[in-house]
Amino acid sequence: MFINLTVSINADALIQLYVRPKHGFTTENIEVRCHVTTPSIYENIYLSVRTDNVKPSGILLMVDNTVNQCRINKEKFVQVSVCNSTLIVVHINHIVLNDTLRTIEYSCSQGDDHAYSSYRILREEPAQYYDRKSSNSSSMLTQTLSFLLFILLITRLTTADDMAASYSLTSQRERNTQAFFPSSATHADQCRFVCLYPAYINVKKTRAQGRRVGKAKALDNPTVNEMRDVLENAGLKVVVEPNRLYSREESREPQQRGRIRVQLKNADETLVKEQFKNKDDLLFYLVEMMPKLKTRSGNQQQQNQQSQQGGGKNKKR
Numbered sequence: 001m002f003i004n005l006t007v008s009i010n011a012d013a014l015i016q017l018y019v020r021p022k023h024g025f026t027t028e029n030i031e032v033r034c035h036v037t038t039p040s041i042y043e044n045i046y047l048s049v050r051t052d053n054v055k056p057s058g059i060l061l062m063v064d065n066t067v068n069q070c071r072i073n074k075e076k077f078v079q080v081s082v083c084n085s086t087l088i089v090v091h092i093n094h095i096v097l098n099d100t101l102r103t104i105e106y107s108c109s110q111g112d113d114h115a116y117s118s119y120r121i122l123r124e125e126p127a128q129y130y131d132r133k134s135s136n137s138s139s140m141l142t143q144t145l146s147f148l149l150f151i152l153l154i155t156r157l158t159t160a161d162d163m164a165a166s167y168s169l170t171s172q173r174e175r176n177t178q179a180f181f182p183s184s185a186t187h188a189d190q191c192r193f194v195c196l197y198p199a200y201i202n203v204k205k206t207r208a209q210g211r212r213v214g215k216a217k218a219l220d221n222p223t224v225n226e227m228r229d230v231l232e233n234a235g236l237k238v239v240v241e242p243n244r245l246y247s248r249e250e251s252r253e254p255q256q257r258g259r260i261r262v263q264l265k266n267a268d269e270t271l272v273k274e275q276f277k278n279k280d281d282l283l284f285y286l287v288e289m290m291p292k293l294k295t296r297s298g299n300q301q302q303q304n305q306q307s308q309q310g311g312g313k314n315k316k317r
Contacts, residue, residue: 014038015115017108023120027054027094027104030119034108039085041065042245042257043111047088050105050116053098058183063088096121112247186267190239193261194279197246198222201287210248212280217287219296224258226296230289231282235273237263 020031034047045063049056056074063070063085070083082089094104104119185192199210203218211218228238239261249256262282263272276282290296 014113015108015110017106017115017117019106019117019119021119023122025122025124027096027119027121030092030094030104032088032090032092032106032117034088034115036086036108036110039065040110040245040247042243043247045085045088045108045110047090048107048109049092050107051101051103053096053101054104055095055097056092060090060092061088187265187269188263188267190261193237193239193263194282195259195261196227196279196282196286197244197259198224198227199246199249200283201290208248209250210246213283213287217284219287219290222286222290224260226290226293227260227286229293230286231260231262234275234285234289236276237272 014037016035016037018031018033018035020033032047034045036045039045042065044065046059047061048059051057056077058073060074060078061070061072061080061083063083065085068085070080070088072078072080072083077093077095079091080089081091088108102121102123104121106117106119108115182191197210198221199205200212201218201222202211203215203220205211205218224240224242228240231238240258241261242258244259245252245257246259262276264276264278264282265271271277276285
């Protein structure tokens with residue numbers, strides 16, 4: 001049974017991250033446990049340290065779900081007990097590079113789902129001494145100061161716990177939207193391209209199912225190839241990932257798979273195209289330009305002709 005655990009709460013409860021213990025004076029033999037309740041064969045699992053000024057940091061290990069294999073990145077600092085597509089248990093020996101560091105943050109992620117937890121580093125307070133041969137007034141003053149220091153330490157610990165709980169709960173949604181990539185990657189690397197799924201602009205999807213544009217502007221069954229053609233024609237670099245499956249997609253049929261990655265910025269963080277500053281600009285451009293594709297305009301004309309022919313037959317009768 002686990003005691004004294006830090007638990008990260010995920011809105012969909014797909015990933016749970018535990019740290020044992022949740023605080024201490026040493027940064028050695030910290031147990032980190034990641035439990036994935038719904039593993040996906042299309043998304044890898046990453047366990048990472050998100051804090052700088054500490055070794056190890058960055059990605060610790062990855063579980064390749066396509067073959068259910070574990071790849072370790074920091075063997076010098078990490079001892080792996082369990083590593084598979086549903087459970088990761090490791091013990092970490094950290095080296096702190098900054099004496100002012102107070103918290104070590106951890107993350108466990110699979111696709112668009114992330115869980116976060118932390119370990120708080122305690123600092124020893126200087127011991128208070130007093131001379132037994134001194135006067136009674138000095139002794140009482142020293143005892144009073146020691147008592148006040150004790151109260152101050154308890155207050156700081158309580159405040160730190162409240163701040164950690166607030167950080168874990170109130171900012172969870174904001175941190176879930178952050179991209180997950182190696183710290184050394186630039187905007188020109190494919191891992192930092194923005195991801196777009198056809199469900200974002202599909203009129204047949206609800207907001208809960210992932211649609212991100214208004215229903216009046218959404219399209220009927222858009223495909224990744226159509227999205228790629230429109231954005232490449234606009235001068236953007238686009239990469240198609242045909243086997244990726246949207247986490248909110250209930251169907252596992254092949255036609256429901258696929259996404260694209262689009263480069264918005266250069267390596268020096270300048271925009272590739274001033275017209276496209278973020279993901280919303282891409283989506284609005286897609287719903288505006290995709291109806292003009294020959295494949296879609298031709299289908300629309302054919303439907304109109306069929307409806308007109310059907311109306312003419314009804315009139316003759």
